[in-house]
Amino acid sequence: MTRIALIGAGVVGSSWSFVFARAGFEVALYDADLASAERVPAFVRTAAASFETLGLVLPESAETIAARVKPAKSIEDALAGVDYVQESVPERLPIKIELYRTLDSLAAPQVVLASSTSGLPASAFTESMATRERCLVVHPINPPHLIPLVEIVPSPWTKLDVVERAQGLMLRIGQSPIQLRREINGFVVNRLQSALLGEAFRLVEDGIVDAEEVDRAIADGLGLRWSFMGPFQTIDLNAKTGIAEYCRNLGPMYHALAKEQADPRPWSDELVATIEDTLRKRTSAADIPAKQRWRDDFLAKLVDFKRR
Ligand SMILES: NC(=O)c1ccc[n+]([C@@H]2O[C@H](COP(=O)([O-])OP(=O)(O)OC[C@H]3O[C@@H](n4cnc5c(N)ncnc54)[C@H](O)[C@@H]3O)[C@@H](O)[C@H]2O)c1
Numbered sequence: 001m002t003r004i005a006l007i008g009a010g011v012v013g014s015s016w017s018f019v020f021a022r023a024g025f026e027v028a029l030y031d032a033d034l035a036s037a038e039r040v041p042a043f044v045r046t047a048a049a050s051f052e053t054l055g056l057v058l059p060e061s062a063e064t065i066a067a068r069v070k071p072a073k074s075i076e077d078a079l080a081g082v083d084y085v086q087e088s089v090p091e092r093l094p095i096k097i098e099l100y101r102t103l104d105s106l107a108a109p110q111v112v113l114a115s116s117t118s119g120l121p122a123s124a125f126t127e128s129m130a131t132r133e134r135c136l137v138v139h140p141i142n143p144p145h146l147i148p149l150v151e152i153v154p155s156p157w158t159k160l161d162v163v164e165r166a167q168g169l170m171l172r173i174g175q176s177p178i179q180l181r182r183e184i185n186g187f188v189v190n191r192l193q194s195a196l197l198g199e200a201f202r203l204v205e206d207g208i209v210d211a212e213e214v215d216r217a218i219a220d221g222l223g224l225r226w227s228f229m230g231p232f233q234t235i236d237l238n239a240k241t242g243i244a245e246y247c248r249n250l251g252p253m254y255h256a257l258a259k260e261q262a263d264p265r266p267w268s269d270e271l272v273a274t275i276e277d278t279l280r281k282r283t284s285a286a287d288i289p290a291k292q293r294w295r296d297d298f299l300a301k302l303v304d305f306k307r308r
Contacts, residue, residue, distance in 0.1 A: 002024070002025060002026060003025060003026040003027075003028065003081055003082050004020055004025050004026075004027060004028070004082050004083070004084045004085070004086065005027075005028045005029075005030065005072075005078040005079055005082045005084070005085045005086075006020070006027055006028070006029045006030070006078075006085075006086050006087075006088065007030050007031070007075065007078065007085060007086070007087045007088065007089060007099065007103075008031060008087060008088035008089035008090075008116075009029050009030075009031035009033075009036045009037040009039070009040050009071075009088075010031075010036065010088065010090070011142060011143070012088040012116050012140060012142055012143070012144070013029065013031070013040070013086075013088035013116075014039075014040050014043045014044070015047075015140070015142065015143035015144050015145045015146075016086055016088060016116070016140065016144055016145075017029060017040050017041075017043070017044050017069045018043075018044045018047050018048065018065070018145040019144050019145050019173055019174070019175065020068075020086075020173060021044055021065045021066065021068040021069050022048070022058065022059065022065050022145070022173075022174075023172065023173035023174060024059070024068075025068065025173070026068050026070065027068055027069045027070065028070055028072045028077065028078040028079075028080070028082065029069060029070065029071050029072060029078065030071075030072045030074070030075050030077070030078035031071075032089075034071065034073065037071035037072070038071045040069055040071065041066045041067070041069045041070075041071070042066070044062075044065060044066040044069050045062050045063065045065075045066035046062075047145060048061075048062030048065045048066060049062040050296075050297070050300070051300060054297060054300055054301060054304075056300055056301065056304040057304060057307070057308075075102065075103075075106060076106060079103075079106055079107050079108070079111070082111060083110060083111055083112065083165075084111065084112045084114065084165075084166075084169060085103065085107060085111060085112065085113050085114065086114050086116060086138065087099065087100075087103075087113065087114065087115045087116060088115075088116040091117060091118055091119070091120065093120060093124060093125060096115065096117070096120065096124075096125035097125045100113065100125050100126050100129055100135065101128075101129070104129040104130055104131055104132075107131075109131060109134070110134075111134065112134055112136075112162050112165050112166055112169075113126075113134055113135045113136075114135075114136055114137070114138035114166055115135070115136070115137050115138065115139075116137075116138065116139060116140055117137055117139060118139060118190070119185065119186060119187075119190065120137075121137070121153070121155060121183040121185075122135050122136050122137050122153065122154070122155035122158065122183070123155040123156060123157070123183060126155060126157075132155070132157050133157050133158060133159045133162065134158075134159065134162050135155060135158060135162075136152065136153060136154045136155060136158045136162055136163060136166060137151070137152070137153035137154075137155075137187075138150055138151075138152055138153075138166050138170065138177075139151040139152075139153065139187055139189075140175075141189060143296070144175065146296060146299045146300055146303060147299065147303070148174065148175045148176040148303065149175070149176050149177075149178065149189065150170050150175045150176070150177045150178075151177075151178055151180060151187045151188055151189060152166050152167055152170070152177050152178065152179045152180065153180045153183055153184075153187055154179075154180070154182070154183075155183060156182070156183070163179060167179060198261070198264055198265070199261055200214045201265070201267050201271060201275075202261070202265060204271065204274065204275055205265070205268075205271050210278050211274075211275040211278040211279060212278050212279075212281075212282065227302065227306075228306060235247075235250075
C-alpha cells in the first residue's frame with residue numbers, strides 16, 4: 001500500500017496528512033469544501049519546516065513530504081487505487097451516517113474505512129451498511145503528527161482482519177496503537193482523562209488547592225513519569241517487589257479514596273469562572289495562540305527525544 005485517502009481536511013485531517021506523507025504515502029485528500037483541502041499541502045510544509053527549525057528528525061525535506069498531499073476534486077478521485085480511508089468529518093452523527101452510506105457503494109470492498117471520531121462508536125453510523133464489517137474507529141489524539149497514540153475500536157461487526165490491517169498500518173506510519181476489545185463510551189484515553197479532570201475540578205471546588213497548583217501537581221509531579229510510562233508501570237516500580245506489594249500496601253487507601261470520589265459533579269459555571277481567572281493570570285486570552293505554538297514545539301521535541 002502506497003496511497004491512502006483522507007476524507008475531511010479540518011484540524012485532524014490536516015494533521016493526518018502530515019503523518020501519512022511523512023511515512024512515504026501518497027495522500028489523496030477530499031473535503032466537501034475544496035478550498036479546505038487545498039490549504040493542507042501548505043499546512044504540511046509549514047509543520048514539517050518547523051520540525052526542521054527545531055532540529056528534529058524528518059526522513060525527507062518539508063517540500064518532498066508536502067508534495068505527497070494531493071487535494072482531490074471528488075470523493076471518487078480520492079478513492080481511486082486506495083486500500084485505506086481515514087475519515088475526519090465533523091463529529092455529527094447525520095454527517096457520518098450520510099458519508100458512510102456513500103462510501104458503502106463507492107469504496108471497493110477491500111478498502112478499510114476508519115473513522116477519527118472522538119466519541120461516536122462505529123456501530124452508530126455503520127449499522128445499515130452492506131459492507132459494515134470493514135468499518136472501525138481509529139481515534140487519534142490531536143494533533144496526530146505530534147502525539148503518536150491512536151485508539152483502535154472495532155464495532156461488534158468489524159472483521160478481525162480489518163482490525164489487524166489498521167493496527168499494522170498505524171505501526172508502519174510510526175503511530176502507537178492500542179486495540180480496544182469492544183466499543184465503550186469515551187474509549188480509553190477520554191475515560192482516563194475524565195477520571196482525572198473530575199478530581200481536579202473537585203479539589204478546586206472544595207478549596208483544597210487552586211488550578212495552578214493542580215496543574216503543577218501533574219506537570220512537576222505525576223506527569224513527569226506519565227510522559228514515558230503509564231500508571232501501572234509507575235506503581236510496579238514504586239515497591240521493592242512490584243505491583244502486588246504496592247497494592248497490598250496501598251490498595252485499601254485507594255479504595256477508600258475512590259469511595260470519596262464516587263459522586264460525579266457537574267462543572268458549575270461559577271467553578272469554571274474561578275479556574276479561568278487563575279489560568280488567565282498565567283496566559284492572557286490574547287496570548288493563547290502563542291502558547292499553543294509553544295506547546296506544540298515542546299511536544300515535538302519531547303516526542304523526538306523519546307524516539308531517540
Ligand atoms: N479536533 C480534535 O481535537 C479531535 C481529536 C480527535 C478526533 N477528532 C475527530 O476528528 C473528526 C474531525 O474533527 P476536526 O476537529 O478535524 O473537525 P473540523 O471541523 O476541523 O474538520 C472537518 C472537515 O470536514 C469537512 N466536511 C464536512 N462534511 C463533509 C463531508 N460530508 N465530506 C467531506 N468533508 C466534509 C469540513 O469542510 C471540514 O473541513 C471528528 O470526528 C472529531 O471528533 C477531533
